[in-house]
Amino acid sequence: MSKAPVWSIERLTAMETSQLKQLLANAQARGADELAALCEQVLATRGPVKKAPASSSTSSSSSGRRAARDFVSEFHFVCENDRGVSTDGEGFFWTGSWVVPEDEIIKSMQAGGKLALHSARAEMSYRQGKILDYRKSDGDTAKKRNIGFEFLVAADDVPLAWSGDGTGEKGYRWGSSK
Numbered sequence: 001m002s003k004a005p006v007w008s009i010e011r012l013t014a015m016e017t018s019q020l021k022q023l024l025a026n027a028q029a030r031g032a033d034e035l036a037a038l039c040e041q042v043l044a045t046r047g048p049v050k051k052a053p054a055s056s057s058t059s060s061s062s063s064g065r066r067a068a069r070d071f072v073s074e075f076h077f078v079c080e081n082d083r084g085v086s087t088d089g090e091g092f093f094w095t096g097s098w099v100v101p102e103d104e105i106i107k108s109m110q111a112g113g114k115l116a117l118h119s120a121r122a123e124m125s126y127r128q129g130k131i132l133d134y135r136k137s138d139g140d141t142a143k144k145r146n147i148g149f150e151f152l153v154a155a156d157d158v159p160l161a162w163s164g165d166g167t168g169e170k171g172y173r174w175g176s177s178k
Helices: 009-013 017-029 033-044 102-110
Strands: 070-078 092-094 114-118 127-136 148-155 170-176
Touching: 009 033, 017 033, 070 102, 092 127, 102 127, 102 148
Parallel strands: 070 114
Antiparallel strands: 070 170, 092 148, 114 127, 127 148
């Protein structure tokens, strides 16, 4: 039997985006959470995919590029079994740690953004609500290129359908403050 490859940030950074996305999908399918997290870290540094918005998109740009006034109106995360979730009083909860751009969190909160947790992308959310606050995760950030954030959410009872492109465990619904 051959030895499993060692996946370093440097090795992943050298890969083409399509290869990295395939590795991410394979890692997620096989439960290799650490490798999947490394793949997502590298993909996050590569910027958004330039893609024409879907007809149901709330983005105002016809070229697929987001304008400075665009914001994440809904963050969607695959979070099985409330992984990392804790309650904070009646009707409030903190999420586990998610690597997302801090400036997008701030813009989303200012616009009344929401967050939804799903067991799987194909399922409606099981926890959701308005984002009230956020904090940096306590994890060992000295070795990480990207910093994780936890969200404080005012829960509501209105499940949301998944929104967002790609194959990862994160999805964004974009809005525009025209």
